[in-house]
Amino acid sequence: MIANDPFARLPEAAPFTVTSTTVADGAPWPPAQHATGLPGGADVSPQLSWSGAPEGTRSYAVTVYDPDAPTGSGFWHWAVADIPATVTELPEGAGDDTGSGLPEGAFQLPNDVRSARYVGAAPPAGHGPHRYFVVVHALDVDAIGIPADATPALLGFTMAGHTLGRAVLTATAETPA
Numbered sequence: 001m002i003a004n005d006p007f008a009r010l011p012e013a014a015p016f017t018v019t020s021t022t023v024a025d026g027a028p029w030p031p032a033q034h035a036t037g038l039p040g041g042a043d044v045s046p047q048l049s050w051s052g053a054p055e056g057t058r059s060y061a062v063t064v065y066d067p068d069a070p071t072g073s074g075f076w077h078w079a080v081a082d083i084p085a086t087v088t089e090l091p092e093g094a095g096d097d098t099g100s101g102l103p104e105g106a107f108q109l110p111n112d113v114r115s116a117r118y119v120g121a122a123p124p125a126g127h128g129p130h131r132y133f134v135v136v137h138a139l140d141v142d143a144i145g146i147p148a149d150a151t152p153a154l155l156g157f158t159m160a161g162h163t164l165g166r167a168v169l170t171a172t173a174e175t176p177a
Contacts (some may be wrong), residue, residue: 048169063124084104096118109151
């Protein structure tokens with residue numbers, strides 16, 4: 001695993017708190033949060049709760065990103081945009097094929113397997129531990145203004161000028177050789 005920080009070159013943002021009943025910060029993902037096809041894997045998005053967002057927050061976005069994937073650009077597992085500022089929690093499984101657990105107005109972008117849903121962890125066997133940055137982004141706009149078929153990278157680029165705060169929880173996963 002390399003020590004790259006995916007936020008090192010982004011504009012600074014006020015910290016706030018994100019927690020999960022699914023996984024503790026720094027702990028391994030439970031099996032259900034792994035990709036289908038791995039033992040116990042079910043592609044179930046984690047439960048998330050957040051608090052302490054900066055004043056002026058008008059919406060949120062949630063992303064799950066693995067910077068340790070052997071791609072040169074990491075791997076986006078989930079991206080949700082336009083979560084209303086009144087929402088401070090997503091239930092486990094909100095990132096299913098339909099987004100049925102998402103609040104009205106929020107939408108999922110296609111991840112790196114081009115599916116608009118959460119896709120679980122699946123580090124290559126023997127590649128070592130991977131970090132999964134689960135991030136709630138507090139934004140100064142009601143809607144980020146990108147199309148539903150945009151990439152998570154475009155979401156990140158567009159959010160850069162609108163991010164007031166960032167709450168980060170890091171999960172891990174490793175597939176033995």
